[in-house]
Amino acid sequence: MSGFRRTLRWSAWDGPAEGLEHAEIRPVGGGLLVESAVVGRGFALAYRLLLTADWTLTAADVSTMDGRRASLRATGSGAWLDADGRPLPALDGCVDIDIEATPLTNTLPIRRLPFGPGEARDLALIHVSAPSLAVSVARQRYARTGRGYRFESLDSDFAVDLPVDEDGFVLDYPGLFRRVPI
Numbered sequence: 001m002s003g004f005r006r007t008l009r010w011s012a013w014d015g016p017a018e019g020l021e022h023a024e025i026r027p028v029g030g031g032l033l034v035e036s037a038v039v040g041r042g043f044a045l046a047y048r049l050l051l052t053a054d055w056t057l058t059a060a061d062v063s064t065m066d067g068r069r070a071s072l073r074a075t076g077s078g079a080w081l082d083a084d085g086r087p088l089p090a091l092d093g094c095v096d097i098d099i100e101a102t103p104l105t106n107t108l109p110i111r112r113l114p115f116g117p118g119e120a121r122d123l124a125l126i127h128v129s130a131p132s133l134a135v136s137v138a139r140q141r142y143a144r145t146g147r148g149y150r151f152e153s154l155d156s157d158f159a160v161d162l163p164v165d166e167d168g169f170v171l172d173y174p175g176l177f178r179r180v181p182i
Contacts, residue, residue: 006167008179009180009182010103010104016180018040019101021037023036032050032052033050043064057126058073059074060097060126068131070135093124106173117144122141139154140154161174
């Protein structure tokens, strides 16, 4: 893990004029730092994620160009704190994060959890809406398929098949994102 580095880029499904993300992943302090910028139709945001070596989220900072911010810190005991150190009990038990404007956060549970062929897992994740940065809990299911994962929202009827590369990063998120070469 100590030398794990990736640079990734996705465009919106309809092309970069509709949205673009550039992400850098690098080792830091025995874990990983993810830094990314996303420009979408009508908004721009940046995010930083601190992960342990096993891809467990310990901190997330998401901010928009107009000054909105969502900052979260894990306590290490399954609880979360906001930027001022106040407990966020609604997020208790969440391990992963789903930032609505990026396919990168789908990789966290894929990398963190061992999935056998056909195996599915139901998870509660921290969901950050874009561009409002409203924080809530989302219930999701990931199931290992032949070439990737089936992603399903358990709170709606949304489902999609996500092909991934050898490191578990989404190649295409049909209708939303496409990975582009750098």
